[in-house]
Amino acid sequence: MAQEPGRALIVGAGLAALRGAEALRAAGFSGPLTIVGDEPHPPYDRPPLSKHVLTGAIPADATTLPGVGGLAADWQLGSAALRLDRQARMVGLADGRTLPYDRLLIATGTRARPWPNPHEGRLAGVFTLRGRDDAAALRQALAAGPKHVLVIGGGFIGCEVASLCRQLGLPVTLVEPGPTPLARVLGRTVGAFIGAIHEGHGVALRCGSEVEWLEAEDGRLTRAHLVDGSSLATDVAVVALGAVRNTEWLDGAGLSADSGGVDCDARGHVLDTEGRPDPHIAAAGDVARFPHPIYDGRRVALEHWSHAVAQGIHAGRLLAGAEPESPYDALPTFWSTQGDLVVKSAGLTEGADAVAITQGDPAAGRFVALYGRAGRCIAAVSVDSARWLPAHAELIAARAPFPPRGAATDRPNGVAIFEPGFA
Amino acid sequence: MSAPADVSSGPPPGLRVSVDLNLCQAYAQCCYAAPRHFRIEGHEALFYDPAPAVQDRDAIERARVACPVQAIRVEEPERTA
Numbered sequence A: 001m002a003q004e005p006g007r008a009l010i011v012g013a014g015l016a017a018l019r020g021a022e023a024l025r026a027a028g029f030s031g032p033l034t035i036v037g038d039e040p041h042p043p044y045d046r047p048p049l050s051k052h053v054l055t056g057a058i059p060a061d062a063t064t065l066p067g068v069g070g071l072a073a074d075w076q077l078g079s080a081a082l083r084l085d086r087q088a089r090m091v092g093l094a095d096g097r098t099l100p101y102d103r104l105l106i107a108t109g110t111r112a113r114p115w116p117n118p119h120e121g122r123l124a125g126v127f128t129l130r131g132r133d134d135a136a137a138l139r140q141a142l143a144a145g146p147k148h149v150l151v152i153g154g155g156f157i158g159c160e161v162a163s164l165c166r167q168l169g170l171p172v173t174l175v176e177p178g179p180t181p182l183a184r185v186l187g188r189t190v191g192a193f194i195g196a197i198h199e200g201h202g203v204a205l206r207c208g209s210e211v212e213w214l215e216a217e218d219g220r221l222t223r224a225h226l227v228d229g230s231s232l233a234t235d236v237a238v239v240a241l242g243a244v245r246n247t248e249w250l251d252g253a254g255l256s257a258d259s260g261g262v263d264c265d266a267r268g269h270v271l272d273t274e275g276r277p278d279p280h281i282a283a284a285g286d287v288a289r290f291p292h293p294i295y296d297g298r299r300v301a302l303e304h305w306s307h308a309v310a311q312g313i314h315a316g317r318l319l320a321g322a323e324p325e326s327p328y329d330a331l332p333t334f335w336s337t338q339g340d341l342v343v344k345s346a347g348l349t350e351g352a353d354a355v356a357i358t359q360g361d362p363a364a365g366r367f368v369a370l371y372g373r374a375g376r377c378i379a380a381v382s383v384d385s386a387r388w389l390p391a392h393a394e395l396i397a398a399r400a401p402f403p404p405r406g407a408a409t410d411r412p413n414g415v416a417i418f419e420p421g422f423a
Numbered sequence B: 001m002s003a004p005a006d007v008s009s010g011p012p013p014g015l016r017v018s019v020d021l022n023l024c025q026a027y028a029q030c031c032y033a034a035p036r037h038f039r040i041e042g043h044e045a046l047f048y049d050p051a052p053a054v055q056d057r058d059a060i061e062r063a064r065v066a067c068p069v070q071a072i073r074v075e076e077p078e079r080t081a
C-alpha cells in the first residue's frame, strides 16, 4: 500500500462489518481500526435465530460469529452512529463522541419493519425478529406453550417461524396478503407448492388476507382482527413484514441513500447525490444497493448471508487499497430452513416471465424450479433438492438460454413450463 | 485494542462455529466426524452447534476438515486476546 494507513472505521457490527474488517487486515491494513455497533453484542449469526434458537436447540447467546476474537480492533459496542460528516471525515455517535476516519465502511444492515400501530406493536405477546434479544424473548414465549401463534407475513422469516411452531406442536396461523406464501420473491406458482407443504404439516394458511388490528386485555394480546371482519384468538403474534434499511444516520451527509439502501458504484464506493463516488467510503451487506453485473447493472440491495460475507470482503479489500480488479459480481444465493424443509435459491427472480420444474416433483415436496426471463435463465429455487442447485447456478451465471436443454435437467423430453405468477 | 465486552468478561469462551449453508450439500461427513455437534434433520437441513465446549475441539476439527466443500469455519478461544 503506497498511501499512509490512516484510520479505518466500520459502522454496524454485524456479519458484513466483521468479514470486511478481517479482509481489511488480511489485505495489509495496519492502522487503527474501530468498529461501532449499536447493539451491545459482538457480531453474531442471525440465520440460527429464526431456526434452532426458537426451537430451543441452542441459546441465543451461542451465536457469536467465529472471527471476533482473532481480530485486532477497537470495539465500540452499544454506541449508535448518528451522523456522518464527509467534509470533516468523522462520524458522530449518540453519546456525543466523534470518531475520525480515513477509510469508512458502512455496514448498518436492516431492522425489522415494525407493526404499523406502535401501541399494538408494544403489547405483551407481539414480537418482531431481527436480533439476538428478539429471538431470546420470542423463544421464551414459545416455550411457555401459547395456545395459538399468529404469524403476520408469509415471507422467508414468516414461513420459518410458522413451520417451526408446528415442529414444537403449537397451533399456528400464517396470514399473508398475497395469493400464496413467498409470492413476492418466488411467484405464485412456486409459492403455492411450498405453501401446500406447510399446510400438510398443519400450518393454517390465510392468504389474500390481512390483519387489521390487534386486541388486548390488560396490555396482553388476546385476539387479531382481519380486514374481512373475521377474528382469531391468539396469545402470540410474530410480525414478519420484512426489513427497513438503517440509513437514517446518513441523512445530511450528501449521499445517495434512502429506505432502500445506500447506493454504491460497481467497485463498492458509495455515491453522493450527484452520482460521484466517495473514494474514502464503501458499503456492504444488507444496507448496500449496487449495480449487479449479471443483471445488466440493475441496482439491487440483497438481504442474504453469503452476500454480506462476500461484499464485506470485497469492501474491506477495496478500503485497504488492494484494488479488486473486477466489480463485485457474486451470484446472489440464499437458503431458508423451514422446519425440516430446505429452500435454496441462486440468482434473482425479479422480472421472470416463465418457470420450469427441472427436477423432482412439487407434489412430492422435492423439486427444482428454474426461472427464465426473455429466453435466458435468471434464477433457480431448490426445495429439499440442494444438490441440483450448483448446476443450475452455472446456467444462470452463464445466462444460458431458457428453457434449458441438457445436463441440468432430468427431463429429456422437455420440461413443464408455468407462468411464474408475479403480481 | 479492546475485546468486545462479553468476550473479555464472563465465562471462558468456547469454540465458535459457523457453517455456510449455501455451500453445504448435506452430504453429512461432518455428522460422522462429530455426531453430537452436527446432524441432518429431514432430508437436508443441517443442525450444528455454534458454540461447542473447548474439550470437543478434536471432534470439531475432524468435522471441519471432513467437509468436502469447506463450509465449516471454526475459531479457537486462545485466539481471543
Ligand SMILES: Cc1cc2nc3c(=O)[nH]c(=O)nc-3n(C[C@H](O)[C@H](O)[C@H](O)COP(=O)(O)OP(=O)(O)OC[C@H]3O[C@@H](n4cnc5c(N)ncnc54)[C@H](O)[C@@H]3O)c2cc1C
Pocket (backbone or CB within 6 Å): A011, A012, A013, A014, A015, A016, A017, A036, A037, A038, A039, A045, A046, A047, A048, A049, A050, A079, A080, A081, A082, A107, A108, A109, A110, A129, A130, A131, A157, A246, A249, A284, A285, A286, A287, A302, A303, A304, A305, A306, A308, A333, A334, A335, A336, A337
Ligand atoms: C432472523 C433472521 C434469519 C435469517 N436467515 C437467513 C437465512 O437463512 N439465509 C440467509 O441467506 N440469510 C438469512 N438472514 C439474513 C442475514 O442474516 C443478513 O443478510 C445478514 O445478517 C446481513 O448482515 P449485515 O452485516 O449487512 O447486517 P446486520 O447483520 O443487520 O448488521 C448490522 C448491524 O449494524 C447495527 N447498526 C444499525 N444502525 C446502526 C448505527 N446507526 N450505528 C451503529 N450500529 C448500527 C445493527 O444493529 C446491526 O447490529 C436472516 C436474517 C434474520 C434477521
Ligand code: SF4
Pocket (backbone or CB within 6 Å): B019, B023, B024, B025, B026, B027, B028, B029, B030, B031, B038, B046, B066, B067, B068, B069, B070, B071, B072
Ligand atoms: S460435511 Fe459440509 S457439506 Fe456435508 S453436511 Fe457437513 S457442512 Fe454440509
